[in-house]
Amino acid sequence: MLSKGDDYPIHQTAEPVAYAGTDRNFYDRYFFNGYAPDGSGFFAIAFGVYPHLDVADAHFCAIRGGTQHCLHASRKLGMERMDLSCGPIRIEILEPLHKLRVVVEGEGISADLTFTGRAFPIEEPRFTWRVGPRTIMDYTRLTQNGHYQGWIEIDGRRESVASGTAGTRDRSWGVRPVGASDPQAAGGGIRQFFWQWTPVNLPSRSLFWHLNAHQDGTPWNTRAVIAPDGNGAEAFSEFEHSSMDAPPAPGTRWPQRGTLSFADERFEFEVLGRFQMRGLGYTSPKWNHGLDHGTLEVEREDIDLAAIDPARPDNLHVQLICRVTAATGEQGIGTFEQLAIGPYDPLGLQGLADPA
Numbered sequence: 001m002l003s004k005g006d007d008y009p010i011h012q013t014a015e016p017v018a019y020a021g022t023d024r025n026f027y028d029r030y031f032f033n034g035y036a037p038d039g040s041g042f043f044a045i046a047f048g049v050y051p052h053l054d055v056a057d058a059h060f061c062a063i064r065g066g067t068q069h070c071l072h073a074s075r076k077l078g079m080e081r082m083d084l085s086c087g088p089i090r091i092e093i094l095e096p097l098h099k100l101r102v103v104v105e106g107e108g109i110s111a112d113l114t115f116t117g118r119a120f121p122i123e124e125p126r127f128t129w130r131v132g133p134r135t136i137m138d139y140t141r142l143t144q145n146g147h148y149q150g151w152i153e154i155d156g157r158r159e160s161v162a163s164g165t166a167g168t169r170d171r172s173w174g175v176r177p178v179g180a181s182d183p184q185a186a187g188g189g190i191r192q193f194f195w196q197w198t199p200v201n202l203p204s205r206s207l208f209w210h211l212n213a214h215q216d217g218t219p220w221n222t223r224a225v226i227a228p229d230g231n232g233a234e235a236f237s238e239f240e241h242s243s244m245d246a247p248p249a250p251g252t253r254w255p256q257r258g259t260l261s262f263a264d265e266r267f268e269f270e271v272l273g274r275f276q277m278r279g280l281g282y283t284s285p286k287w288n289h290g291l292d293h294g295t296l297e298v299e300r301e302d303i304d305l306a307a308i309d310p311a312r313p314d315n316l317h318v319q320l321i322c323r324v325t326a327a328t329g330e331q332g333i334g335t336f337e338q339l340a341i342g343p344y345d346p347l348g349l350q351g352l353a354d355p356a
Contacts, residue, residue, distance in 0.1 A: 034167030139174025178290035192342035200334030248356035
């Protein structure tokens with residue numbers, strides 16, 4: 001099966017590009033978020049390709065007032081991985097690893113947004129996680145902070161993104177749970193998963209930190225990176241040892257605040273707002289990544305953020321918009337993402353989704 005990708009020198013094996021190994025959970029994904037300098041006007045985009053499931057899906061969300069407006073789309077992939085459109089959402093790669101464009105037009109939601117990177121993307125440590133004999137995750141991710149230009153329109157009300165609007169994009173590819181759940185998962189499936197991620201836009205540099213940890217708090221993947229503007233990987237500073245103090249808000253598993261420390265750096269996270277990741281398909285009962293919706297299905301969803309039940313499993317995954325202040329007084333804006341499934345001893349979390 002030949003596809004457009006076969007005309008580019010990107011092959012990794014003797015197979016055509018349409019074939020991606022043998023694991024049915026292989027995926028290839030884009031993610032973007034953005035926010036104004038004061039933390040308002042949050043928006044996010046996701047686009048995923050699942051070669052062995054022959055599915056592509058995409059999502060766009062924007063918060064206005066207390067409502068998170070979401071647009072979901074899914075289609076048959078047709079084994080063509082170079083087509084970065086899914087119904088009303090498409091991605092254009094204007095300059096690889098530096099500038100990308102997202103265009104949206106459907107169900108009363110429209111947008112035209114161009115992302116420009118501040119520095120070369122960072123390559124995070126390879127994520128490999130096994131439960132018993134089964135490999136649950138095995139993927140690589142690049143992450144990049146940048147600025148946006150463009151506009152978003154919701155139900156006829158168009159607003160230009162504010163001057164200085166910044167955000168983060170990532171690209172990941174490999175294996176993670178996608179599509180219909182495994183009816184015979186080894187060890188009974190995933191019973192515990194803990195993830196935190198804090199991409200931050202500071203005045204002249206970017207901060208990236210993430211943590212995957214076992215129930216007792218022992219990290220299985222973590223690192224902090226400082227990336228000065230306009231530089232490549234040779235100018236980045238990497239730190240393997242760090243600590244995050246982030247107690248949950250009462251009655252939830254969501255962080256109430258955060259203090260991140262590593263080497264001689266310390267950053268305080270003040271929560272300004274909340275974004276529900278299920279709006280991008282993450283843990284969504286209907287729009288979870290890779291589910292088969294047929295030839296093409298498009299749906300709008302409007303989430304009242306004040307009415308969210310924090311103990312419902314599909315509401316555990318959040319990105320918190322934060323004002324971030326360094327010990328030196330340097331101040332920036334970023335997100336604090338968390339997904340805490342099951343028990344996590346350092347925060348006193350018990351059960352599958354019991355609140356703190």
